[in-house]
Amino acid sequence: MGIIVKKAGWQTMVMDQGRKNTRHLGVPSSGVTDLFQYWWANGLVHHFDFKGAGPAVLEVGTGPVEFVFDQPHVFAMTGSAGEYYLDDQKIPSHTTLHAKSQQILRIEKIARNGTIYLAIRGKWRVNRVYESASADVLSPFSGSAGNRLKDQDRIIIDQVGQMELSTVKTPDYLKPAKSSGPHTIRITAGAELHQCDQIKHALSEESFGISRNSSRMGYRLTTNQEYNHTMTSMVSSIVLPGMIQWPSGGEPILLLPNCQTTGGYPRVAKIIDADLWKLAYLGPGDHLEFKWTTREEAIYLRKYKTQQFTRFWNKLFPENIKNHSLTY
Incomplete structure (x- = not known):
């Protein structure tokens, strides 16, 4: 039971919330970039246990991709705008959907530099390393934990509970929207900022492009002029x-x-x-603008964003989510 990858594209990976306690070992956390849409995708298929790494999903970065359901399944897609089909019928995202055996899910198009999260109800039998299924393609991990998915890969998903679930939709105001201009992202001061006076001004005044020389490790940002600061070297520190x-x-x-x-x-x-979460919908060719904020406001906004999810699901299914905490 599960799905067969008929057409994988070149950026489809198994993901979850990532490796929570491995950075002290030198192992990256990996995991989804947009935790909020990850939570929504799982909530739409009635996955509410987010302890540890949480349920696995597919993260899709480019289309077209195709998956064959080899048994009836409940599924949902969140994230970017795109074009989605179940066999030849166009279907929406951000809602609970039902597939019959041998039906084909096609994600034809994804918004430029976008990301789709595909959740399928059930217990995923996938490779897990340090208790997480998240793919890290730069690691030596085996199977889907260390590789992108390929054509003809199979993911076994054991059905759990009832398959005929009530349809739930993500409210429009909670769907990610991508603007056409520079994207504003809020920041707080880093540990070495006080030694780089010129940089603080640059981060608040300049627009930064995302270079094509970027990867899943990080975006290399381009600037209109060269900036130098007095700190030429430092002891390697936690990032x-x-x-x-x-x-x-x-x-x-x-x-x-x-x-x-x-x-x-x-x-x-x-x-x-x-x-x-905004970083999941950006990529080469996009431009960023940064806005300074305080640590107190950052803590408040994190709590507010998390409660947007928990309040909605507590209202619908209070018995399911009240005992499961959501963490970054």
């Missing part, structure tokens, strides 16, 4: 997804979930947790 490092005489690097665990470049800023 996290969302941090911005800025080498002297070079261009800044915005770290993503598959980033390394330590680095020797100055850590000048950190994207607040409530805005990390």
Whole structure:
């Protein structure tokens, strides 16, 4: 039971919330970039247990892709706008859907630099390393934990509970929207910012492009002029997804979930947790603008974003989610 990957595309991977306690071992956390749409995709198929790494999903970055359901399944897709078909019938995203045996799910198009999260109800039998199924293509992990999916791969998903679930939809105001202009992302000060006075001004005043020389480890950002700061070297220190490092005489690097665990470049800023989801819908050719905020506001916004999900599901299914915490 499960799905057969008929057409994998080149950026389809198994993901979950990532490896929570491995960074001290030098192992990247990996995991989805947009935790909110990950939670919504799972909620739509009545997966509510997000302890640890949480349920597995498919993260799709480019189309077209095709999956064959070899048994009836309940599924949902969240994330970017796109074109989706079940056999030849066009279907919506951000809602609970039902597939019959041998039906084909096609994701024909995905918005530029977008991401789709595909949740399928059931227990996924996939490779897990350090208790997480998240793929890290730069690691030596075996199977889907270390590789993108390929044509003819099979994912076994054991059915659990009832298959005829009530249809739930994500409210429109909670769907990710992508603007055509520069994308504003809020940041707080990094550990070495106080040693790089010129950089603080640059981060608040300049627009940054995302270079094609980027990867799942991080976005390399382009600037209109060269900035130098006095800090030419430092002891390699802890880094996290969302941090911005800025080498002297070079261009800044915005770290993503598959980033390394330590680095020797100055850590000048950190994207607040409530805005990390925006990185799932950006890529080469897009432009960013940063806005400074306080630690207190960042904590408040993180709590607010999490409660947007829990309040909705508590109202519909209070017995399912009340005992399961959502964490970054």
